[in-house]
Amino acid sequence: MANIKSAIKRIDVANKNNARNKMVKTEVKTSIKKFEAALNAGNIDEARELLRLVDSKLKNATNKNVMHKNAAARKMSALATKLNKAS
Numbered sequence: 001m002a003n004i005k006s007a008i009k010r011i012d013v014a015n016k017n018n019a020r021n022k023m024v025k026t027e028v029k030t031s032i033k034k035f036e037a038a039l040n041a042g043n044i045d046e047a048r049e050l051l052r053l054v055d056s057k058l059k060n061a062t063n064k065n066v067m068h069k070n071a072a073a074r075k076m077s078a079l080a081t082k083l084n085k086a087s
Helices: 005-041 044-063 069-086
Strands: none
Touching: 005 044, 005 069, 044 069
8 A cells, every 4th residue: 555645646546537437438338238239139220329329428438538539430330330231
């Protein structure tokens, strides 16, 4: 455990950021799973709506510096390709 006051503060900040990052990543993964479930069930219209939700979650993650913007774009492109192949 840190003894210096500034090091203790940095540990607290790191833990807070870690919790926030974990929450954002979990939201992204959950929305992707919902999209893929709708796609596998054959609900194309519902999948389109969920794809818009996934896009907003990914952009939110990039704005918070949780995910790199190119990684988010790559995921979005792959999901859009899946939707286009299904429809």
